Amino acid sequence: MKSPAAFFLALLLAGVSSLAADTPPAHRLYAAVAMTKAQKNSATPTDSGLYQRDEHGEWSYFGPRVLGIASLAVQPGSHGQVILVAIADGVLRSMDGGRTWRKTTGWDVADVRSFAFDPADANRVYASTCWGPLRSTDGGATWSLAQAGLTQLYCQAVAADAEKPGRVLLGTEDGIYRSTDAAKTWARTEFPPVSVLRIAQSPADPHLLLAGTQGRGAWLSRDSGATWTAVDPATGTSNLYAAALDPRDVHRLAVGGWGVGVRVSADGGATWTDRTAGLPVKNIFVLAFDPDVPGRLLASTFEEGTFYTDDFGRTWHSAGLDGAYVFDLIFVPTAR
Numbered sequence: 001m002k003s004p005a006a007f008f009l010a011l012l013l014a015g016v017s018s019l020a021a022d023t024p025p026a027h028r029l030y031a032a033v034a035m036t037k038a039q040k041n042s043a044t045p046t047d048s049g050l051y052q053r054d055e056h057g058e059w060s061y062f063g064p065r066v067l068g069i070a071s072l073a074v075q076p077g078s079h080g081q082v083i084l085v086a087i088a089d090g091v092l093r094s095m096d097g098g099r100t101w102r103k104t105t106g107w108d109v110a111d112v113r114s115f116a117f118d119p120a121d122a123n124r125v126y127a128s129t130c131w132g133p134l135r136s137t138d139g140g141a142t143w144s145l146a147q148a149g150l151t152q153l154y155c156q157a158v159a160a161d162a163e164k165p166g167r168v169l170l171g172t173e174d175g176i177y178r179s180t181d182a183a184k185t186w187a188r189t190e191f192p193p194v195s196v197l198r199i200a201q202s203p204a205d206p207h208l209l210l211a212g213t214q215g216r217g218a219w220l221s222r223d224s225g226a227t228w229t230a231v232d233p234a235t236g237t238s239n240l241y242a243a244a245l246d247p248r249d250v251h252r253l254a255v256g257g258w259g260v261g262v263r264v265s266a267d268g269g270a271t272w273t274d275r276t277a278g279l280p281v282k283n284i285f286v287l288a289f290d291p292d293v294p295g296r297l298l299a300s301t302f303e304e305g306t307f308y309t310d311d312f313g314r315t316w317h318s319a320g321l322d323g324a325y326v327f328d329l330i331f332v333p334t335a336r
Helices: 004-022
Strands: 029-036 049-053 059-062 071-074 084-088 090-094 110-119 123-127 134-135 157-158 169-170 176-180 197-199 209-213 218-221 230-231 240-245 253-257 261-265 284-289 297-301 306-309 325-333
Touching: 029 071, 071 110, 071 197, 071 325, 084 110, 084 123, 084 134, 123 169, 157 197, 169 197, 176 197, 197 240, 209 253, 253 284, 261 284, 261 297, 284 325
Parallel strands: 110 157, 240 284
Antiparallel strands: 029 049, 029 325, 049 059, 071 084, 084 090, 110 123, 123 134, 123 157, 157 169, 169 176, 197 209, 209 218, 218 230, 240 253, 253 261, 284 297, 297 306
16 A cells, blocks of 8 residues: 555646646647648638647638648747738738738739748848749838849748858759848859759758759758758659758758658668658658657648658658648747
8 A cells, every 4th residue: 555645746746747748839830721632612712721730639720811822931939920921922911820911012022932030030031932032121011122143033942041140041943042141142052053942951950951952852961051962862853842850850851752752861861761651642742840749740742631750750640631732831839
């Protein structure tokens, strides 16, 4: 028989365990979605747009009733209140967590693809578009062209350096360009003249960057984007739309693409393994590591759902969004 002290200690530990289990996650997951397979017939797009997932794993629709949302970004420090959405004809901005929206670009801005907030200044944000990059110094309320030094304007990917203020990388159809003056001017890096579809920076090591390209596979930089090396020869001619780096383990990388599935590396890009088994299709557009669950990786397939793995792709489990074409997944810190 347990002593009274042991009994109460057990109750205390059980209470602490229960409290920990009920603690809400430190991040909220958002998705930019087009229900291309599960679209309902309606006069307005009622089931495509922005979704958010609650702590129980359920998805709910919110935000503007528009199609063609390519990506979204939340201003650091705004506790999810300031949201930018990239759409086919410009930028939408919310100041109240998605309840109301206002378009902050004019008729001359179209085909916006992605955003990057400068970690050193939350009011400074950059956007890639099919007609050249944009920059804002007021959190996305107004925008100006940022094209000086570019030979080709078409761009899909943009990343703001987490270590050095004002350093920005831009993925164009002529490779990767770098700015050291907050996108006022650009200079070409040592990268092949190919279309860059995704650029991801490691949260564990800001010098480490991973890029996915159109037809030239995956590329890795270990010097903040100054030089680049091709990795994973098995995908050397593939279109890679997804790239992710584990925030807790600098050696764990993942890429994905059309007909490629999910491929992972556990040794910093030296070797790669196919982890598509268990997924319904090999067409992957988004990958994201969960900052709240160590080792958890999410993968969004084309129209066949989003899945997660806790063992680096050996097994997969459904995360919902069936029938969707997911363009973007982002984790945003919640107000604690």
